[in-house]
Amino acid sequence: MSTISADIVTSMRDRHARHIDRLPYTHVAGHLIGGEETTARGPRTPVIDPATGAGWGSVPEADAADVDAAVAAARTAQRAWAQRSPSERADLVRRMADAIESRADVLSLTNTFENGSPVAETAGAASNAAAILRVFASLAPHLEQGDVRAFPGGGNETVVAQDPIGVCALIAPWNFPINLVVIKLAPALIAGCTVVIKPAGPTPLSVRFLLDAADEAGIPAGVINIITGEGATGDLLVRHPGIDKVAFTGSTPVGRRIAAACGELLRPVTLELGGKSTALVLPDADLDAMSQVLIRSSMRNTGQTCYISTRLVTTPDRYDELVDMVTATVAAAPVGDPLDPETVFGPVATLAQRDRVLGYIRAGLTEGARATVGGDVAPPLPGGAFVAPTVFADVTPAMTIAREEIFGPVITLLRAPSVDAAVDIANGTAFGLGGIVFGGDEDVAFRIARRMDTGSVGVNMFASNHYAPFGGRHDSGLGVEYGLEGLSAYLTPQSVHRRAR
Structure with a gap:
């Protein structure tokens, strides 16, 4: 395996510079909160092309006020979103899937410029995200079916209802910045939850196409919010009193810290962590x-x-x-x-x-x-x-x-x-x-x-x-994603006891 010649490296850099001009998101002004792009106050973080080492974009670092605003927007939107029927939410999620697929090329390019994944990999990101959304949309009927359970001794019964857990913090890694958001976002939306997404520091821009697609599909403002930042921003979000659940994919050491914080706060958490398979x-x-x-x-x-x-x-x-x-x-x-x-x-x-x-x-x-x-x-x-x-x-x-x-x-x-x-x-x-x-x-x-x-x-x-649970044992995490098991992570049950009819 020999080092590639200097003229090929120069050609690659020229090619990358030309393609960056096609990207709609490079140096973005603020965060996406409540359907609007905010005016950011804090410092900015550069986005680097791993293939060339050249900076090509930048994003703001969210502070406590930005996190407060994003959580408040999600909280405001959550009640109305939860009141829609699961089938209504599923219809909007299917439309979102279509809208994501229409952005496949520019999403792929942005992803590749963020983390260096070859286009042979990132070209499938939009279609895979769309498939995940459609699978969870297909599970919506499970939320509309009645679940009545008789008492062991007879005479009485219990109606078991499933309510959305509330406002969810979705914290994603940099290796698959679209699909590892969508495996959290899709069940949250179908369940009736609203979300605040914090993408990983190196990959903060491709996730914006998800919100573009949601807007096109007609998903209301505030249901999906995006803030950018590094670990300190994630910590603010995990510990925010307005967050009802945390879903994280990333390293085991960071996962342990998030688990400790959620344990202290008695906050449900799903962790998909490292592996050595x-x-x-x-x-x-x-x-x-x-x-x-x-x-x-x-x-x-x-x-x-x-x-x-x-x-x-x-x-x-x-x-x-x-x-x-x-x-x-x-x-x-x-x-x-x-x-x-x-x-x-x-x-x-x-x-x-x-x-x-x-x-x-x-x-x-x-x-x-x-x-x-x-x-x-x-x-x-x-x-x-x-x-x-x-x-x-x-x-x-x-x-x-x-x-x-x-x-x-x-x-x-x-x-x-x-x-x-x-x-x-x-x-x-x-x-x-x-x-x-x-x-x-x-x-x-x-x-x-x-x-x-x-x-x-x-x-x-x-x-x-996508219909079967995926999750780790031991140091690889807590809980699962995908399937009915992944959907249940965004629901909280209520048992209503009554006399048998």
């Missing part, structure tokens, strides 16, 4: 078929995905063959300009993240792992936040790179003396978010999958089903 490669696995899904399963979005299986574990009889396949697959995947549809690996999201990933790579080499591709080498492109995609062989479970979430284009391969030992390695981590079992006999692979201590696991693939 494992792919178990059984002795009868088809490695050719596995190679076709390897990048998406284990290094999706330049390795910046919470559930991907960045640890591959197999038995000694398949180990060398697996190392050869993974090395060849990763080495052949194009690295480069994230605006190029052929690019598989773009930059990581920030220079700080680049340095963090490089620190893990150096730790792996120091602790005795063998880099079969990549490693501590010159970045594929200079000037941006690029890291050479890296495959580590001869990794042991005690190594840092086998235990901690790297969140970059790094994959590790471990040996296990048996399948049972491989399961023990998979479960020997503090996390429990994703996982995969690759095997020729899918019934056997399914039984192995059921032994994995993780919230989701796939057989010869990994995918999210």
